[in-house]
Amino acid sequence: MSRIEILEQKLLSDNWYVLHKYTYRMQQRDGSEQVQSREVYDRGNGATILLYNRQHGSVVLTRQFRFPTFVNGNTDGLLIEACAGLLDDDAPEDCIRREVAEETGYRVGPVRKVFEAYMSPGSVTEILHFFVAEYDKADKIGAGGGLAHEGEDIDVLEMPFQQALAQVASGEIRDAKTIMLLQYAQLHGLLN
Template identity: 65%
Template sequence: MHESEIFVPACRPRIRVVEERLLSDDWFVLKKTTFDFQRRDGSWQRQSRETYDRGNGAVLLLFNAERGTVVLTRQFRFPAYVNGCADGMLVEACAGLLEGEAPQDAIRREVAEETGFEVRAPRKVFEAYMSPGSVTEKLHFFVAEYDERDRRGQGGGDPGEGEDIEVVELPLDEAMRQVADGRIQDGKTIMLLQHAALVGLRQLSAT
C-alpha cells in the first residue's frame, strides 16, 4: 500500500492511518500500521505499531456454590514455556475463540469440548482487552453453575488441534491460594477467580 491518508470515521478523529502492511497471515493476522495520532495539545505525531489479530474470545468459570468448588483446566502453552514456565502447563478457566458464533454459544461449545460439562445458563459478567498494547482480542467473561448431572463426557479438548486438556476441580479457596503462590498464573483465570471470591459463590448462584 502506498503512503496515503485513509479515511477514518468521525468517531476516531484523533487517528489518521497512513500505511498498513501485512506481515503474516499464517495462523492469525499480524499487521504493521503507520498512523498519525493527535496528542492532547493538538499536535500530530507519527507512530508505528504492530497488531496481532486472532479474533475475539470467551472464557467461563464453572462453579458449584453448594460445594464451594470451581472447574478449571490444565494444558500445555508453548509461549508460556518459552517465557520461563518450566513445563509449560497452565491452569486456566475454559476459554476459546468465537469463530463467528455469539459469545454464549462459543463458550458452551468450548466448555463441552474441554471439560465434558454441558453449560446450563452462562451469565456474562464483564468484557476486557487482555493485551491491548499489541493484541486486538477482547474477551467476554462468563460464569455458570454446574453439578455432576451436567457432565456429558470426559472433555480433554480436540486432539486434532494438539489439545491434551486435564480437567481440574478445586475448592475456590484452594484456587485462590494457588493464585497467591503462583501456581495459577493465567490472567483471565485470575480475573474470574477474583470476581468469584469478591462476590461469593452463593451470591453468584443467586443472581
C-alpha cells in the same frame, strides 16, 4: 482530520493469525501531530467461563500446555486456566457452551456474562467475554480434554474454590483470565 489517520498498513504474517504493522498519524491533546508505528496481532475475540458449584464450594479449571509461556520461562509450559476459546464467528454465549463441552465435558445451563476486557491492548486486538455458570456432577456428559484434531490435550481439574485462590497467591495459577474470574467470584460471593 480525525484524531487518528492510518497512513500505512503492512501485512507481516498471516500464518497462525494475522500480524500487521500500522503507521499512523495521531493528534495529541495539545493539537500537535505525531507519526507512530505499531505491530498489531489479530487472533479474533474470545470467551472464557468460571464453572462453580456453590453447594460443594468447588470450581472446574483446565490445565494445558502453552508454548509461549514455555519459551518465556514456564519450565513445563503448563498453565491452569478457566475454560476458554475463540468465538469463530459464534455469539460469545454459544462459543463458551461449545468450549465447556469440548474442554471439560460438562453441559452448562444458564451462563451469565459478567464483563468483557482487552487482555493485552498494547499489541493484541482480542476482546475477551467473561462468563460464570453453576455446574453439577449430573451435567457431566463426556470426558472433556479438548479436540485431538486441534492438538488439544487438556486435563480437567475440579478443586475447592479456596484451593484455587491459594494457587493464585502461590503463583501456581498465573493465567490472567483465570485470576480475574476467581477474584470476581470472591468479590461477589459466588462460593461463600
